[in-house]
Amino acid sequence: MTLKATKTWFLRLLPVVLFFICYYCSQFYFESSGGKSPHPTLALCPNYRLQKKWENLNLNMSRKPELFLKLEDFFWKDHLSAEALPYGIKGSELLLLKVLAAISSFTMPANIESLDCRTCAVIGNGFALKNSSLGEIINKYDVVIRLNDAPVRGFEEDVGNKTTLRLFYPESASYNPGIHNDPDTLLVLVPFKQQDLRWLKEILYDEKRVQKGFWKPPPQIWLGRASQIRVLDPYFLRITARKFLQIPVQPRKQQKAVHPTTGLLAVFVALNYCDVVHVAGFGYPASRNQNQPIHYYGQQTMKSMKNSYHDLNQEAQILHRLEEQGVILYLHPHS
Template sequence: MCPVTKVFSFFLILLFSSRIKRRTKLFLKLEDFLWRRNDSIGLAFSELMLLKVLAATAYDDMPSHIENLKCKMCVVVGNSFAIKKTSLGSAINKYDVVIRLNNAPVPGYEEDVGNKTTMRIFYPESAISNPRLHNDEDTLMVMVPFKPHDLRWLKEMLYDEKRVQDIGFWKPPPLIWLVNRSNVRVLDPHFMHQTVKQMAQIPTQKRNQKPFQPTTGFLAVFVALNYCDVVHIAGFGYPPKSDQQQPIHYFENNTMKAMKSSPHDINHEAQALKRLEEVGALMYLHPHL
């Protein structure tokens, strides 16, 4: 029997005191073309692009061997330097669902991060030209549509259309994307909407708090809490702001200086993850601050 079958409702009641239903259907479908406006963060007036994208990605949600499990054990592998030298790779590979983020590499880091990837959540600026280098053949490439330009980029990639370069992106996305169409999915904007909504209910010490923009990692945790029965996480956590030497990520040398202009509130997210851990909604696989 699954050890935790009510984790999502449990964390909602204890953490947010809110009543929203668990949603296990993760991706937009062609039949969702006329989606609810309050769930369409960043996608207003993009109906035709969305229709064309969904026509090219009209596949099942998750593989049947995962969908049919009575108890889904999932791990979200973050990109934090905290996963370095943990030797968690073999343990990570044993989970039913392994969720990775953005452009985090796998080859060369297998001992710590494993090499199994069920789905990778990303946005155009964090995509790489050849996803096959860092993913399994059947890894689901799940795009988060933050803005209309994201759908335009995905449409251009899927249909091999003329690329519109650099317009609307903070960083140029790939102009070539070597991916199997059948592996591409678009995350339902419901998850971004609800992540923002629920995070806004967590009090912070800051006044005049800016609108919360979750990191891909925190969004992935919310997705996992919806879909999975048991959620573990690894590779989450930033070094203290006073530490300007330790890298942020396990695969590159950027330090906390790179976070100065970030739109994310990492302290806010850290508080939320701590409370989720305290109520038993998730568990870290390694020591953390």
């Protein structure tokens, strides 16, 4: 073969070679990031991908996409609970029935329920979000889950302004949910104790408020609309505690109670409901740095977490493991 012929053959083959190089490089990136792109697109989220990752968690259970308690569930004996709050409803049935009778029986919005592939962003409250400029990206997800009373207004450039679900408990409830939520945001109560259900019942039925039993006074007037309110099934907190944190069913006496953070709970909720789960704003500074701010808003530092009922180191390890397995993907650099 002449030099000229060899050169012609090489030039014709070059585009094919470049195509395969680009293809395999993209496949490597795709798989190394857990099969997900930082931008939610239908092309990257077929259902089997998360299902395969879910199976790798070895939880020995199926995903549970029904997130909220419904009134009709409690007319059947097979829904009886063996545990009290926060991991079951034993002893709180009557309170719960009154609450569920006053709120909407609908689950998630129909336009989200009907999606073949649901992309979720779970937005923590961590300092990592400050000056992140992630707002536009966060707003593109089908479902945006936020936590407690984390503000949106004034922080839109970093955290976006779309909120599909906001998980909260009475002490973390904002007096006027309309300020930092969309009009159709679902306000999802996470009941940790019987007083949490009683608080909501008193709000819904405009009864006399009982202020005892809270570590911080919750709002006595709360402007959440009944049609927006949901009650998270304690199943999710129970499995987060038992399977992720390995909290014993019967903790020893004198042993300090440990519960999952709302953030880790929200990640587990998203893993059950969504086909793509990306997270942002998770992680705390090193515990030795007591003066480091922990939120993208406000002035709280690690000192405020000193007596918390959370195992932050273990939760960090769990999130790291989920990331390594490709089950979740962070939207920003993190340690």
